[in-house]
Amino acid sequence: MGENFFTIHHGDSSCNARTGLIDLPHGKVSTPVFMPVGTNGTVKAITGDDLREIGFEIILSNTYHLYLRPGTGVIGAAGGLHEFMAWDKNILTDSGGFQVFSLAPFRKITPEGAAFHSHIDGSSHFLSPEKVVEIQSILNSDIQMQLDVCTGWGASYQDAVQALDITDNWLLRAKKAWLEKRDAGYRGKLFGIVQGNFFKDLRERSAVSAAAADTPGIAIGGLSVGESPEVYSEFLAYTAGLLPKEKPRYVMGIGTPEYILDAIEQGIDMFDCVLPTRTGRTGRVFTHKGHYSLKKAENSRDFLPIDEECGCKVCRSYSRAYLRHLFKTREILVSMLATYHNLYFLHDLVEQARSAIEADRFSSFKKQFLSRYSAGAMIDGGEGAS
């Protein structure tokens, strides 16, 4: 687009990982970056002050949810989403395509747009690529996503082609609408989305269309939709390799340390997931030696912090025994503390990854981190994410 809003700092000589800087309307963002998810205009169980304290420069919010509630009328009247939720750093919004996809059978996709029934009150709605650009411009998103059609694991080739053709066409329509908004003074960036399900020729076709549309950044969609980790990894690497090097690359919906490190190694710059906050609220916490549940009985007289190697304020103050007690007595505070720790942990992990890339040692950093993390995760295995 002729705007130099993304600068690559350093490419790791041992793999495709890279560091960079994205210059957005609400400040600069160092990449690779993990973005916490604030579905309803709030990252659940944590304040904006705490997110700033941890060091987050960008969060994600969901167009679909905000469009239904409180609606663009309220957010527009507030002056945009930043003002409404009192968050002065960057916001990326998704297009709602994935939520609409998840509403089956309560939705119908045509080349014109997506008709669906609200999950809240059953009311009928219609989203077109142009309308989704309009909504995200009212939200004043720093990065907005095109409306796309996602297909799940196991979709037929024919269904994948159909979804891809619609997605490619919607990208051109979204770009035209975005350029008009930009001419009217809107400063947010538009990202196109690569689909193509698990067919390499379709991934390639979609990547070529997305590159040709020349949006400021490109996202890889349709991953983490039910496939095995091996298939995920294979298609992530394959699709990332097809994208233009000079644009930021975003993979939607990944949040485990394993998936994040894998994505960074393939040259992905941005990712988001509800996992650290959602599992935090169920009492599951990340540590350098794997993840575990705060509620387990062994913690009842354990006065060590969640993770002895973590520098967060929760780990500096509270013991596993106390947190287990809070969990058992269903105190709200435990959700807040576990959420803070989990987000701090992932932020710190990505920061360490950036330093490792700058020193050309990302591959060994990843191996070293995962050898301890995965071994610990196995010790606590079988307990699930509950």
Ligand SMILES: [Zn+2]
């Ligand atoms: Zn901690």
